[in-house]
Amino acid sequence: MKERNDILFSCRDAALGYEHKPLLEHLNFEVRRGDYICVIGENGSGKSTLLQSMLGLVRPLSGRIECPAQKEGKIGYLPQQTEAQRSFPATVEEVVRSGFLNRRGLHFAYSRAEKATALMNMGKLGVLELRGRCYRDLSGGQQQRVLLARALCAAESLLILDEPVTGLDPAATQELYRILRYLNEKENLAVVMVTHDLAAALQEAKTVLHIGRNGWFCGSAQEYLRSNEGKRFGGDGR
DSSP states (O other): OOOGGGEEEEEEEEEEEETTEEEEEEEEEEEETTOEEEEEEOTTSSHHHHHHHHTTSSOOSEEEEEOHHHHTTOEEEEOOOOHHHHTOOSBHHHHHHGGGGGGOTTOOSOOHHHHHHHHHHHHHTTOGGGTTSBGGGSOHHHHHHHHHHHHHHHOSSEEEEESTTTTOOHHHHHHHHHHHHHHHHHHOOEEEEEOSOHHHHHHHOSEEEEEETTEEEEEOHHHHHHSHHHHHHHTTTO
């Protein structure tokens, strides 16, 4: 039986948007430990707004949002990369360690435990041998694994990813999905991923959250395929 303290994020009849203009209304949705949720839907429907609410950057226009994981500093976030970020002149180890910065307060030196955790996460993501390399010299797949190792330094219970496979080749994409599956199944890390890769969402996710301009759907992949949203969105080639 799932306990109340398993809840990492919850919406209760929430409306999300900007300047009193809702993009999402009457959203009832929660994330628990061990969940793997793919968020899909049309561009401009509110997917990014939902992620921002989970990170504490957007307050609901109405309804209620609670995010214990955010308050406790236990969320790791993997955003979409900009071109400037891809050219960042730092070593792999420096990039990974920077995942601790939001928790550090006025302490400027990394602790022994933080350094050890960074090394462990680099090993887990297969980039330990790259620790001294310059981040901007890596391939796209290598950079994404480095950023995921960085996010894991912050993610004690919840990992949020925004279009993580954009720009990756098929081999790097499959490797990223394999890593996420391992983290979710073996380490009980909750994963919330915004994606346009519908086929992977249906294969990888335990839960699909479809956000559309005419409403939303939340359920298993099988339930989604039987829903009106799934029939429309899944049949248009996306």
